[in-house]
Structures are given as structure tokens and as C-alpha cells.
Amino acid sequence: xxxxxxxxxxxxxxxxxxxxxxxxxERYQKQIFALAYRLGGDYDEARDMAQEAFVRIYQxxxxxxxxxxxxxxxxxxxxxxxxxxxxxxxxxTTPLEAVYDLAASDTSDEGSPVAxxxxxxxxxxxxxxxxxxxxxxxxxxxxxxxEGMSYQEIAEQLDLPVSTIETRxxxxxxMLKKALKEYQK
Amino acid sequence: MMNxxxxxxxxQKAIDNNLSEAGQEVLHAHLSTCPACAQLYQEYVELDQMxxxxxxxxxxPEDLSKTVMSAVNDLKVVPLKTASPKRKTFRRVSLVVSAAxxxxxxxxxxxxxxxxxxxxxxxxxxxxxxxxxxxxxPDVNNPSEDLDDxxxxxxxxxxxxxxxxxxDSDSDAQTNPExxxxxPPANNGLTTHSDTSQTYGGGISLPQVAYGGTNHGSxxxxxxxxxxxxxxxxxxxxxxxxxYYLNADGYYLEWQTDLNRGSEPVFVxxxxxxxxxxxxxxxxxxxxxxxxxxxxxxxxxxxxxxxNCGGEDAGLWMLDLTNANATPVxxxxxxxGGKIVSWAPDSNxxxxxxxxxxxHVYYPNENVxxxxxxxxxSYVCWASDSKNIVFSAMDDTTGHLSIFGVIVP
Numbered sequence: 140x141x142x143x144x145x146x147x148x149x150x151x152x153x154x155x156x157x158x159x160x161x162x163x164x165e166r167y168q169k170q171i172f173a174l175a176y177r178l179g180g181d182y183d184e185a186r187d188m189a190q191e192a193f194v195r196i197y198q199x200x201x202x203x204x205x206x207x208x209x210x211x212x213x214x215x216x217x218x219x220x221x222x223x224x225x226x227x228x229x230x231x232t233t234p235l236e237a238v239y240d241l242a243a244s245d246t247s248d249e250g251s252p253v254a255x256x257x258x259x260x261x262x263x264x265x266x267x268x269x270x271x272x273x274x275x276x277x278x279x280x281x282x283x284x285x286e287g288m289s290y291q292e293i294a295e296q297l298d299l300p301v302s303t304i305e306t307r308x309x310x311x312x313x314m315l316k317k318a319l320k321e322y323q324k
Numbered sequence: 325m326m327n328x329x330x331x332x333x334x335x336q337k338a339i340d341n342n343l344s345e346a347g348q349e350v351l352h353a354h355l356s357t358c359p360a361c362a363q364l365y366q367e368y369v370e371l372d373q374m375x376x377x378x379x380x381x382x383x384x385p386e387d388l389s390k391t392v393m394s395a396v397n398d399l400k401v402v403p404l405k406t407a408s409p410k411r412k413t414f415r416r417v418s419l420v421v422s423a424a425x426x427x428x429x430x431x432x433x434x435x436x437x438x439x440x441x442x443x444x445x446x447x448x449x450x451x452x453x454x455x456x457x458x459x460x461x462p463d464v465n466n467p468s469e470d471l472d473d474x475x476x477x478x479x480x481x482x483x484x485x486x487x488x489x490x491x492d493s494d495s496d497a498q499t500n501p502e503x504x505x506x507x508p509p510a511n512n513g514l515t516t517h518s519d520t521s522q523t524y525g526g527g528i529s530l531p532q533v534a535y536g537g538t539n540h541g542s543x544x545x546x547x548x549x550x551x552x553x554x555x556x557x558x559x560x561x562x563x564x565x566x567x568y569y570l571n572a573d574g575y576y577l578e579w580q581t582d583l584n585r586g587s588e589p590v591f592v593x594x595x596x597x598x599x600x601x602x603x604x605x606x607x608x609x610x611x612x613x614x615x616x617x618x619x620x621x622x623x624x625x626x627x628x629x630x631x632n633c634g635g636e637d638a639g640l641w642m643l644d645l646t647n648a649n650a651t652p653v654x655x656x657x658x659x660x661g662g663k664i665v666s667w668a669p670d671s672n673x674x675x676x677x678x679x680x681x682x683x684h685v686y687y688p689n690e691n692v693x694x695x696x697x698x699x700x701x702s703y704v705c706w707a708s709d710s711k712n713i714v715f716s717a718m719d720d721t722t723g724h725l726s727i728f729g730v731i732v733p
Contacts, residue, residue: 157393157396157397160393160396161389161393164388164389164392164393165389168384168388168389168392169382169384172382172384172385172388173382173384176382177382182382185382186385186388186391189388189392190388190391190392190395193392193395193396194392194395194396194399197396197399198399204681204700206679207680215720215723216723218723219722219723220723223552223553261374261378262378265374265375265378274720280375283340284375284376285382290340290342305337305342308336308340309332309333309336312336312368312371313332313336315371315375316367316368316371319371319374322374
């Protein structure tokens with residue numbers, strides 16, 4: 140069953156073979172967990188969000204149009220699930236203990252508490268800037284920088300022409316550059 | 325000689341290690357003579373480093389797949405299409421219909437006017453003339469048009485943060501309402517409402533409903549109903565009343581709202597099963613005959629047949645029904661191939677979907693195509709005025725189907 144395409148596995152799941160879904164989970168757990176982690180910023184919470192996202196994907200599977208590619212649909216459902224979870228939780232700031240933990244964990248200059256905290260702040264800023272982008276620009280950037288995918292790989296995953304991916308990456312990055320200007324040297 | 329806008333593209337390609345040697349020579353020659361672009365190059369390099377170092381790889385928890393499958397196996401609901409919907413206790417839900425977020429408003433007021441109209445915002449659709457219909461159809465997925473269009477606009481409009489510079493900006497307005505700053509204040513008689521007064525099931529508050537509108541000339545697109553958890557489906561229009569259904573975990577909640585958004589939506593009641601899908605006048609699905617997607621619809625006046633088909637001849641075709649010897653003519657090879665085709669009651673325009681579900685209108689008399697919606701469309705219906713279209717389509721802001729309305733010329 141491992142050799143089957145995503146879309147073929149979906150058909151099997153809809154026929155009642157849940158082991159086919161287990162293969163899809165194995166295949167994409169890294170992408171979905173990374174997405175959850177990138178959106179929420181908390182490792183343990185990302186685990187819960189990823190789990191809920193997969194459950195949602197499973198529940199919504201009958202809505203998937205089998206004539207289309209599975210990954211973009213799955214990624215979108217996961218993204219929306221994570222965003223919904225985050226919207227429902229109270230806004231949080233970085234807990235003070237986390238700063239103390241950072242101070243205790245690294246004593247080098249580069250890893251000084253101030254530097255590490257600035258790094259956290261920068262991460263938040265990048266996350267915020269990414270979130271402010273329209274989805275069509277955000278997804279290619281996430282896949283490129285989180286997954287290290289090439290233009291071709293992103294195009295295949297999102298079922299779009301490579302030239303479209305190029306344009307969206309360029310525009311998205313231009314938007315990010317503007318949004319993060321104050322953090323650049 | 326490349327201009328600085330072209331160079332910005334080369335800079336980004338270079339950063340992605342995706343620039344040819346010839347391109348690199350051009351780039352470096354330009355950078356050596358243009359301090360502004362040299363500075364830009366440096367900024368992009370820094371941004372790239374920032375993103376690479378601040379977005380580290382993540383290690384997936386070892387037990388994630390096990391816990392996921394455990395949760396999935398514990399589910400009582402299975403994703404089988406044939407499974408009976410499990411009746412669940414109705415829980416409080418909230419309809420999220422922010423007026424700003426809902427508006428997918430795109431001004432195409434110049435559609436049938438001179439491109440030089442002062443009200444024309446310069447969006448590419450306004451530049452379409454019957455003569456160049458085959459080459460100037462805006463393609464939301466065509467990046468070369470994206471860039472070309474952007475390059476032809478003034479510097480302010482080509483600003484990457486300005487969604488108006490983007491022919492795709494209708495979808496931007498949906499996913500990023502904050503970018504939609506070009507929408508004028510709501511001083512056009514359309515209002516935003518909210519109503520929590522109605523109750524369901526003896527005291528449970530119904531979803532709060534908010535909706536609103538703005539007018540962008542002859543073309544405006546707005547959301548009538550949207551829900552963050554459930555699909556809004558099967559819209560029908562009669563006498564300016566839009567009836568639609570909220571699929572709430574096996575419950576079907578029927579709602580009605582005013583097509584013109586002049587009054588509050590009304591909760592009609594819960595139903596056990598959905599009514600049959602709308603019958604599109606003159607519609608026939610002949611896919612089984614052809615072995616690929618092949619749907620047809622005859623115009624009310626009996627003059628034309630529209631054919632939306634997939635396969636090797638994918639696209640929207642028109643057949644002259646008044647001429648027995650006529651053969652179908654391909655009118656849109658870029659957008660057709662979907663499962664929907666529906667004539668306006670006045671027989672002067674036809675609504676159709678592409679293979680990816682995006683929605684378009686073709687004006688056979690003017691030979692003009694209007695891109696309506698880039699998401700996956702499920703149900704469509706025309707109002708009797710042949711101007712109002714109501715449809716259900718995937719809403720990127722919710723991940724569910726929402727009910728959209730559009731007023732076309």
C-alpha cells in the first residue's frame with residue numbers, strides 16, 4: 140500500500156481501510172506538524188494541533204474531490220483547523236520562565252538571554268508577517284523555508300505551474316521584506 | 325536593458341539559486357552600476373538568511389502518527405460518503421461574517437466601457453475587448469500575466485503590499501481583509517447587521533449573523549453567509565429571497581436572507597434531509613456518453629447551447645442551435661472543463677466552472693469573459709433579473725463552503 144498515490148489512498152480510506160489513512164499520516168506528519176508548530180510556536184501545542192488537524196482531515200475526507208491533488212486540500216484543511224484552534228485560545232505572551240530557561244541553557248555570547256530573546260521576538264515577527272500574507276503567498280513561502288522544497292516540488296505539492304510558484308514566492312517575499320524592514324540591519 | 329523592477333526578479337532568483345549564468349551576468353552588471361538595486365540585493369540576502377535561521381527544522385514527535393491513528397480509530401464518525409449522518413447535540417455556533425472580510429469586491433465598472441474611464445481602477449478585466457478576448461483573459465494562475473500587469477501599472481500599484489496591483493486581488497481581499505483598504509466606506513446604503521434575538525431549540529442562541537455590502541460599480545462580489553465550522557450550501561433564489569442550508573454535523577438548518585441585503589436573515593427551521601439540487605434550466609450531463617466531463621445547457625431563447633467539457637477538448641464551447649450544420653466553437657480554453665454550466669434567464673450570459681472549480685461568466689454577444697471566483701464552486705443559481713448570481717463555494721477564510729452573491733453587468 141505504501142507505493143500508492145495520495146489520491147489512491149484516499150479512495151481506500153473512503154472504502155473503510157483506515158490503514159490507508161495511517162500511511163497518509165506517516166507521509167505528511169512532518170509537514171502538518173511543522174505547519175502547526177510554525178503557526179502556534181509551541182511544541183506541545185503543535186502536537187495537539189497536528190493531531191486535531193489530521194482528525195479533521197479524516198472527517199472531511201468525503202468532501203475531497205478525487206480529481207484534484209490531495210496535498211493542497213489536506214494542507215488547507217490543516218491550516219484552517221490550526222488557525223481556528225489558535226483563534227479560540229487566549230492570546231499569550233512568552234512566559235517569563237521561558238526566558239529564564241533560555242538564560243540557563245546557553246551561556247555563549249550569541250546565545251545570551253538578550254540575543255535569544257531577540258531571536259524569539261524576531262520569530263514572532265516573522266510568524267506575524269507570514270500570517271498577514273494571503274494564503275496563496277504564505278503557503279509557497281512556508282514550503283520553501285520550512286520544508287526546503289524547490290520551486291518544482293512546491294509546484295507539484297500545490298498543483299500549480301512552476302511559474303506561478305515563482306511569482307508567488309517573489310511577491311510574498313517582497314511583502315515579507317517590507318513587513319520585516321525594521322528587523323533588518 | 326533591464327529596468328530595476330526586472331532586476332528585483334533576478335535578485336530573488338539568484339537568492340534561490342535559480343538564476344542562469346547569463347542572468348547572473350546581467351544581474352551583477354546592473355548591481356555594479358545601480359546602488360539602489362545593490363542595496364535591495366543586500367536586503368533580500370538578509371531576509372533570506374533571517375528566514376532560514378529563524379524558521380528552523382522541526383522534529384516531529386515520535387508518537388504523533390500513533391496518537392493520530394488512535395484518535396481516528398476512536399472516532400464514531402467515519403468519512404464514508406454512504407454513512408448515515410450521526411445526529412449530534414446542537415452546539416452553539418457563530419457565524420462569522422465580517423463585512424470587511426466577506427467582501428470579495430472587485431470593481432469592474434469599466435467592463436463594457438472605455439478602458440480610459442476615470443472610474444476604471446486599471447484591473448485587467450477592464451482592458452478586455454471583444455477583439456482580444458483570447459489573449460487578455462486574466463488568468464489567476466498565470467504568473468507572467470501577474471508580472472506583466474504589475475509592470476504596466478504605476479509604481480504605487482505595483483507595490484507588493486498593494487493588492488490592487490494584483491489581478492488576483494479578489495482572493496486577497498478574502499484571505500487578508502486588512503489589505504483590502506481600497507474598499508470605500510460603507511456609505512452606499514448597504515449596512516452591516518447582527519442579530520442574536522432568534523433562538524433555536526428552546527433557548528439556544530442561533531448563530532449570530534452579520535452581513536453587509538459595498539458597491540463597486542457594475543460588478544461586486546460579497547458573502548451572504550459564512551461559517552467557521554460548517555458548510556453553507558444549496559442556495560436558491562426566488563423573489564429576491566435566498567434560501568440556503570447550514571450543514572451542522574448532520575443537522576440541516578434552513579435560512580433565508582434578502583438578496584439585496586435589506587433585512588435580517590431569517591432562520592426557517594431544521595430539516596432532516598436536503599431538498600434536491602436546483603435544476604438548471606436546459607442542463608444535461610452527458611459525461612457518460614463521452615467518457616469525460618461533458619455538460620451542456622441550452623439558453624432559454626433556444627438560440628445557443630453552451631458546452632462545458634473536459635477531455636482533450638477541455639473548455640467552454642458554444643453551439644448555434646439555429647443552424648443545423650453549425651459545429652461547436654471554442655470560446656474559452658483556459659477556464660472551462662468544470663461540471664457547471666448555467667444560462668442567465670435572459671439568455672445573454674452563461675455561468676460555468678473550470679476544472680478546478682473556479683467560476684466564470686461568458687457574454688456571447690460581447691465575447692467577453694468575466695472571472696467571478698477563484699475557489700471551488702459547488703452550487704450556482706441565477707436570480708430572475710439575470711444580474712444577481714448566488715453560489716456556494718469553498719471559502720479560504722473558513723475552509724468551508726460559504727454562500728456568495730455577485731452582481732454582474
